[in-house]
Amino acid sequence: MTTEPNAAPGLPASVLRSVRRLTQRRGRDLTGMFLAEGRQAVREALGSPGRVQEIIVDDAVRHADLLDGLELPVWQADEHQMRQLSDTVTPQGVVAVCRQLDFDWESLDGARLVVICAQVRDPGNAGTVIRCADAFGADAVILTSGSVEIYNPKTVRSTVGSIFHLPILTGVTLAEAVERVKGLGMTVLAADGEGDPLDLKAASGGLSGPIAWIMGNEAWGLPADDARLADEVVAVPMWGQAESLNLSSAAAVCLYATASAQRRETGKGSN
Structure with missing residues (x-):
């Protein structure tokens, strides 16, 4: 009733x-x-x-x-x-x-695309990354220790409902997160301006397998020690005059490129 x-x-x-x-x-x-x-x-x-x-x-x-x-x-x-x-x-x-949501590592079984937010502290950025992950078909998002609280009202609002669509794990160190996803057979890529170009990585077929992306903090990026946890460091190439991309924009580009490569590999195409 x-x-x-x-x-x-x-x-x-x-x-x-x-x-x-x-x-x-x-x-x-x-x-x-x-x-x-x-x-x-x-x-x-x-x-x-x-x-x-x-x-x-x-x-x-x-x-x-x-x-x-x-x-x-x-x-x-x-x-x-x-x-x-x-x-x-x-x-x-x-x-x-x-x-509140309740997920564990079993939620990642069979995952092919995961985002690891390393000490992402801006609630709007965290929420937008979750929304991008949802939009491009990622299987999970991990917010490491030191990141913004997932239930911060601005974070929840910035997801525009995507918080309810995919597993979100919190409160783990970056090292533990990387170890876990590598144990699932995922290649770990760190997004950083000093890495190899994303477009060349995609052209070589390097984005078609299971991928976990590490996205660093808004202010200081990804420290060298954290970047070394990844298998490779990859940069979004910029051909214009902008100095850089913000976190959520870079995440959107990396996730779109990876999801597109994976869909071509599996023959799913676009829908």
Whole structure:
């Protein structure tokens, strides 16, 4: 039976307090829950069975397509309360309370394309890399120790729902991550401006096998000791005058090139 929103706008104080706790990391760590804000993020969360525990909206009629047929608590908040649940200037009007994700190394069995984010600390960059990984068919993303918290609201928002589509492992060292993916038979490539050109690597067939990409920190890139953990260092060639690419742009190029090579190898082509 569909759960109807509470009739009058305004969350009960107890509900507001419990949901507000999830805007802070301590609250997320204590409860094992997090918030997904925005229509697309909530839509994708609802597509992950058992993930969403309750939903808060500013207008039940406006979001009726998301709420139709749901058998879970739906609350209608006023404008002031919605602002307390969002870190954006203009709240998007719908927030889902979600159970945190739970993946282990078995989630990578059979993987052919993985992204390892080495101490990526900007939440927007981390979320966009996850979105790119999802877009190009990667099998998993690994965020090493020292990276941004995966449930940071800006990170979740930047994934635009992709956080619910693929395994994301966190809290491991770069050395452990590299050892694990190599144990799965993957070639580990480090993205760095001083490496061999990506286009030549692709032309030689070097991207067609199982690949794990290491993407370094936004500010200092990939330290030499970390780069040495990889089998090879590869650079995105630039033929214009830009000094460099930002992290998410470089990740998108590397993932697209690799996914394209792998699809040609398997005969999947484009769809």
